[in-house]
Amino acid sequence: MPSYDDDLRLAHVLADTVEPLTMGRFRATDLHVDTKPDLTPVTDADTSTEEAIRAQLKRARPRDAVLGEEQGTEGNSERLWVIDPIDGTKNFVRGVPVWATLIALVVADTPVLGLVAAPALGRRWWAGRGTGAWSGRNLSGAKAIHVSGVSQLADASLSLGDWRDWAEIDRREQMLGLLDSVWRVRGYGDFWSHMLVAEGACDVAPEPSLEVYDMAALAPIVTEAGGRFTGLDGRDGPWSGNALSSNGLLHDEVLARLAAPARP
Incomplete structure (x- = not known):
């Protein structure tokens, strides 16, 4: 089974890069909010966060494709990074801390890596294919996580x-x-x-x-x-x-x- 450890480390670097940006705009009095055609909100934090992730991926993984919520798909590769710069934008707009940056890598239509970074909660969750699921503030403070055994x-x-x-x-x-x-x-x-x-x-x-x-x-x-x-x-x-x-x-x-x- 291929290893995606390097890609997972990159996902954490991407999350580290945009965390000051998202937290700097969270509860900002001058936060700019628009409405997309589907009537969902989009903030200046959404767009700038996705732009920052795309720019870093272009440098670190220039051959990979990228799909983002705000800017669609760029590139054509069996390796596709899928980005939601702020999942929970309505919470973000209202000052509710339940929002996150979502970063995934999909290879040949199979999600092989996922990272959820929720800085306002002080938590991250991540997994790479075949290496288990983890949570913590960062890689050095990781703790393995498992689903429950409830059967009824x-x-x-x-x-x-x-x-x-x-x-x-x-x-x-x-x-x-x-x-x-x-x-x-x-x-x-x-x-x-x-x-x-x-x-x-x-x-x-x-x-x-x-x-x-x-x-x-x-x-x-x-x-x-x-x-x-x-x-x-x-x-x-x-x-x-x-x-x-x-x-x-x-x-x-x-x-x-x-x-x-x-x-x-």
């Missing part, structure tokens, strides 16, 4: 984002039934739900509508921690436009409960 929905803790999004994919009733089946429901949202699954603090995290750049960094961390990361259609990885992360033991049952309604 009645004992499970579930984390979700915006409840209203489930109506948009016509699965609100299925989701309501699932919520009634678990032990505990909390709305951590965005990247954090999936990182809590990876470290065993939550057991299930479903989301109905996501982009590849929202998920590419999360998938290898959850799977290297011993869990599963699929779309609601059961397809492995970040390719389905939605996501379910779990400790693996509960995955198939949750997929069945959230299955699309039968067409007449």
Whole structure:
């Protein structure tokens, strides 16, 4: 199995580079916020962070392609860096510290590396294919993380984002039934739900509508921690436009409960 240790070290360097930028704009009184065509917010911190990461990747990995939320795809290579400069922009805008820079490497359509850097929380999570999942402030303070051993929905803790999004994919009733089946429901949202699954603090995290750049960094961390990361259609990885992360033991049952309604 190829080693991605050098790429993982680079991902940490990228996160180190942009952390002063993002933290310097977090809760800034002059933060500039625009609205994208899909009506989601974008700040000057989003754009400048992605530009900084792209510039450093161009120097360090000039042959690799890059996909970013704000500037799309550049280059053509089987090695694709996927960047979300600030996942949780709405939190960032409102001064909520649950936001992160997501950095992933996808090789031949397989996410092989993921790093989630949440400086306002003082945490990072990362994984490389075949080397386990880790959390800490940096590489030198790393601690291995693992999913939980909860095997019954009645004992499970579930984390979700915006409840209203489930109506948009016509699965609100299925989701309501699932919520009634678990032990505990909390709305951590965005990247954090999936990182809590990876470290065993939550057991299930479903989301109905996501982009590849929202998920590419999360998938290898959850799977290297011993869990599963699929779309609601059961397809492995970040390719389905939605996501379910779990400790693996509960995955198939949750997929069945959230299955699309039968067409007449």
